[in-house]
Amino acid sequence: MPIRVFLADDHRLLVEGFRHALKDYDIDVVEVAYNLDGLISRYLEVKPDVLVIDVRFDRKSASETGLDVCEELLATHPDAKIIVFSQFDDQYIIEKAYKIGVLSFVLKDESIDVLNQAIRTVAEGNEFFSPKVAQLLARSSVKDRNPTKLLEEKELRAFLLTADGASLADVAETMDLSTKTVGHLLKSIKSKLDIETQADFTKLAIRFGLTTTELKTKK
Known part of the structure; x- marks a missing residue:
């Protein structure tokens, strides 16, 4: 049975590209969101196996980020299985994501195979550290x-x-x-x-x- 994924990202071409590519891995993108409006309500309605969400969204009138949504969702639904999917390799953002309960952080320049591994691992309720994220965290821990x-x-x-x-x-x-x-x-x-x-x-x-x-x- 395909893993059901909710993909939230404001880059439409990227969303459609990954929706198509993930089909080859028996992963079904059952819902998409291009902004954060009502995202939690939509998540609760769809009840996907995994939520894959970006950090930053192009919204001029809002300061809310993908991490804010994750924190709010996990506060009331700690069993939510979330992957943050971002182009930002900022140590603070990565550490904050794991601290609030996100199970994985994947960088957008990593391969579709890595995202597939992350989705499958997170769907089972386990943390997943992508190769690049693991390397960044290892280096930062040494420097600290x-x-x-x-x-x-x-x-x-x-x-x-x-x-x-x-x-x-x-x-x-x-x-x-x-x-x-x-x-x-x-x-x-x-x-x-x-x-x-x-x-x-x-x-x-x-x-x-x-x-x-x-x-x-x-x-």
């Missing part, structure tokens, strides 16, 4: 971590020296290590913190108040 909690003792010292402007050779001399060893330490640090340049080191250190430079500026 404190280096003092993520790095080993030698890595942290090398990180702090580099953040304060020391060159690879300077770090090696200060720590009494070979430049090759320091190179390996820096490579590990960059991987763990998802940073690359010396400026990245400095910015992250300042964010957590870890550098001597930052301490001086506070005086």
